[in-house]
Amino acid sequence: MTAMVVTAARLGLLACHACALLSRPAAVGAPARCPRCGAHLHHRKPNSIGRTWAFLIAAYILYVPANLLPIMDTSSLFDSQRDTIMSGVVFLWTSGSWPLAALVFFASIVVPLAKLIALTLLLVSVQRRSGWRPYERARLYRFVEFVGRWSMLDIYVVAILAALVQIQSLATIHAGPGAIAFAAVVVLSMFAASAFDPRLIWEPVNEDNG
């Protein structure tokens, strides 16, 4: 990398997060609005690290009941069965739908956990003002933002099954309390990802090239 790294912040310019227009605030530190689209302008997302931690910790806490409590309650003539996310995956696996079992395992178990761990890693590295592999961390952040939505898969499966399997003489399916916790994990981790400001990753790099 060359020694000339010029950021908008260094020139005292603010970039609009919505329409990308560059503008110069009237006074340093004064609340500014984008002259084109009216969005609030910030040098960085306000209190980004604190808010991301708050959402992230809440998501970690709810991750436990999301995986331990049943997300689905199937009662048939003979028995009733409570399924957690993991037992749903096991059911798909044993019934021979391996590709689907792998898909659900990935979307419901790997993605949420990986997302939480990745955001933790990003936060810790940013707080320590680490200059370690900024390019890879920036890509990790974009990947986290992109992949998080797929965790909603199991919520939709429960919603459809609960609506469809209401045949009183045979079987009924109800959503379980785990679904609430799981939905909360997905939403909280989406909030956490959007509260994080990826520009923080580059701050130590900007200074090194100072």
Place this chain on the structure above:
Amino acid sequence: MTAPTLIACHDCDLLQRETALPAGGAACCGRCGAVLYRRMPESLDRTLAFTLAAGVLFLLANAFPLVGLEVQGQRNATDLLGAVCALWDQDMRMVAGLVFLTTVLSPAIEISGMIYLLLPLRLGRLPPGAGRMLRFLQAVKPWGMVEVFMLGVLVSLVKLAHLASIVPGIALWSFGGLILLLAASAASFNPHEVWARVRL
């Protein structure tokens, strides 16, 4: 103030000069690789066409049953709102709200908002509040998850396949088309071009 050819990366704040792109090309940040802007051929026409078609399929997807289940002569079908209502009735209000937000409300806002923006633009006028609308649509977009919902439908059907015979509904096919059209509309849309027409 500033030269109009400068752009700051939204992910790393690096200032870069805007350059002309070939049709279909994308400009990426030289430092972090984020996509800064793209140039789509006939962006406005294509996006509007895809969005109008998506609007039709969205109405179909909500008006008709999604899937039906047939067991021992009994039949039970559900549509999208039926799935939301089932959760609501089972005291899963928050989950029902989330499903409604991500599969009905967000796509509805996205499609109608895009038509509100693009139809007047196609006729050469800027609709009132265009900047505010575009900003709102960007905020709503991450909450539209029709493609994940479609995958959820497929997983549910596999789970039920051993239990009953499944009758795919019109809405299922509409949903499949809707996903493709929304993806095509997003890929051909160039917000940069619309922003350039929003006056300071």
